[in-house]
Amino acid sequence: MVWAGTTVTGKTPLVFVERGVKINAAYYQKHIIREVLDPWARNHFGNRPWTLQQDWALSHSAKSTIQLCKRLFPDVWDKEIWPSKSCDLNPMDYSVRSILEKKVSTKNYVTVGALKRALMKSWDEITPEQCSCIIDNFPKFSKPVLRQKEVCLKTC
Template identity: 25%
Template sequence: MSFRAVSELHFISKCQTITAEYYVNEILNGSLMSSLLRQPEQGNILTRKLLPDMSRYIFQQHGAPAHTAKRAQEWCNTNLVEFWHKSQWPGNSPDLNPIENLWSIVKQEIELMDTPTNISMLEKHIKQACSQILPETLENLVSGMPKRMKLCIKQKGGYIGK
């Protein structure tokens, strides 16, 4: 997620275990790289270029075992312009992670649709909900980070509320 777009959505079958190998080969080398290479300046948040200047980003993950695995960390160090090593990541807090707020918006959009009756329909709903989110929504989520960080410090890492 950037202030103007989200990376390609990657759906994982329920029988798939997310190992470091799968994460590197399918998600980092696949979905992430294809998203970083997108060129369109216009379009919905699923198709437009992630950033106007790809030399100015920080790639960050959370603490999932596949993310913290040596193989994944090495891949990121080798292939990404700017990467925060796992020791630099902020605490696992929804208040410090704008994508958590984005997922909340996606969930609200999906709840307005017909109830999905199978996985394929749910995936379609997720894609549809994401494609309807305006780039300005992402800008607001990202630009609100400094304020949320200050509030989190003030709360000594506690929940900052709304």
């Protein structure tokens, strides 16, 4: 499994999770949030405001994960804002993943190490301008759905 994040101003490092590792809340909080995302975000954003939006994989949606994120980060979209099972709205899914797949799928890799190197090279080739464009397009995809969710919550 590969974890990564994008912002309008850049991208996190890629994190490879070894085959067979169960990514539960404790693993996600320790190895992704505390060891990668938090230090990267502090360095990248400094004191500037930013918002964490993540999908609702079980490790992401655990109460302890949400509490940790709300303690560490300036703004976190929880289930009240971001719909679950919304991969068509998530920039990582509708854009970044397809960029990486397009770049690495043209070749067969004999080893996992070779595939990882190709993914890292492709990830490094995604420019800050591409990240900006991806995130700038995010409202176009998400606003109608989030607006509909708001209407539904008010009327249901």
